[in-house]
Amino acid sequence: MLPEPFNHLPDIALHRVSAELRRTLFRQGEVTKGLYVVLSGRVHLERVGPNGERFVIHRAMAGSSFAEASVFSERYHCDAVVMEAGEVVRIDKAAVLAAFANAGFARAYGRQASRQIQAQRQLLEIVGIRSAEDRVLAGLVAGLLDGTVVEFAALLHLSHEATYRALRALVEAGHVVNPSRGDYRLSTAT
Amino acid sequence: MLPEPFNHLPDIALHRVSAELRRTLFRQGEVTKGLYVVLSGRVHLERVGPNGERFVIHRAMAGSSFAEASVFSERYHCDAVVMEAGEVVRIDKAAVLAAFANAGFARAYGRQASRQIQAQRQLLEIVGIRSAEDRVLAGLVAGLLDGTVVEFAALLHLSHEATYRALRALVEAGHVVNPSRGDYRLSTAT
DNA sequence: CATTTGATATGATCTTGATCATATGTTGCC
DNA sequence: GGCAACATATGATCAAGATCATATCAAATG
Missing domain, CATH: 2.60.120.10 (Jelly Rolls)
Structure with missing residues (x-):
């Protein structure tokens, strides 16, 4: 169909x-x-x-x-x-x-x-964000991480290594929670 | 209107x-x-x-x-x-x-x-090109340089300095001609 | 005409993300 | 079970582009 x-x-x-x-x-x-x-x-x-x-x-x-x-x-x-x-x-x-x-x-x-x-306008704005950390955060807010982190990274035009590191930094900063391996979501608190 | x-x-x-x-x-x-x-x-x-x-x-x-x-x-x-x-x-x-x-x-x-x-799909592909020189060349091919170089640079998500340098490199490589200050176009020959 | 503003242009330095490398975890498959 | 393929994860190094600085040129403004 x-x-x-x-x-x-x-x-x-x-x-x-x-x-x-x-x-x-x-x-x-x-x-x-x-x-x-x-x-x-x-x-x-x-x-x-x-x-x-x-x-x-x-x-x-x-x-x-x-x-x-x-x-x-x-x-x-x-x-x-x-x-x-x-x-x-x-x-x-x-x-x-x-x-x-x-x-x-x-x-x-x-x-x-x-x-x-x-959706394309939003993505264009997001990929325009220089800082990997800000870009990943914006991507998360936009709900772009639904599949794997590798796919998410490709969407953001970031290397997957940089994406993992940004996610880690966001977890350490308390913006993101990482309940289990490979599972990242925005922290609702603080 | x-x-x-x-x-x-x-x-x-x-x-x-x-x-x-x-x-x-x-x-x-x-x-x-x-x-x-x-x-x-x-x-x-x-x-x-x-x-x-x-x-x-x-x-x-x-x-x-x-x-x-x-x-x-x-x-x-x-x-x-x-x-x-x-x-x-x-x-x-x-x-x-x-x-x-x-x-x-x-x-x-x-x-x-x-x-x-x-147009947006094309722009998304172009801003995804890592190398400044390739990105600028792709932007030129797409006809994105119609206003100022500064505007062109913003469209490509590149600093205007990097854009000027890439344009200079493309001129030196013979891909682009620069007939006068601020005027860049694709060279038709080789 | 003098001044201001913004574009063009290029040099120097430094930060950041790409790249390469390596290891572990998970899933599916024969 | 053992293997292959792939995602997750992180460390080390390096190149490329961002940033800062400076100078010139053109157009607009008063």
């Missing part, structure tokens, strides 16, 4: 695409067909610099969509390369454009988009 | 709010009234930690909107504080929700939102 809001769309608009490792799904400059949803695997969006340098613009993981903006533009502005084989679905741009006439779809789209924007 | 897509909305939905310095427009936990557009001045969204630490979640500048997600939720999840006096407009959530029934508004919203998401 597709994630919101794309589950509102008719099946006719969906196309399973083969996503074997290293395959390029579309290239910068090509005419847009639509957006994509990653059901499993990973896809990188890359932009090519004037001298051929490749920059990763986005890493799409299972459950997320990419190239949403292509629905509103003529040409893709980056390349999409499969970094881990999996299932990927393409959704026709015409179908999405048409679906905006449906208020249910439109609201679902708006809800998803505004939440994502909010 | 309001920025897209909010210029599609009827005037009745708009309310000018007084935005003098330090004023709090809404607080975490309050019932949502709607989203806001900053016409001039600056507004910070702040989240308060369990021990009263304040974290900036977002800095809304002239021409941008904030609290868009409040349209889809019951309560504000952060505080909004005016950091620089200016003109701020509130837009009723009911009006926005209703406007999604209008395909023109819905598409305009979708276009704006998807572009913003794309």
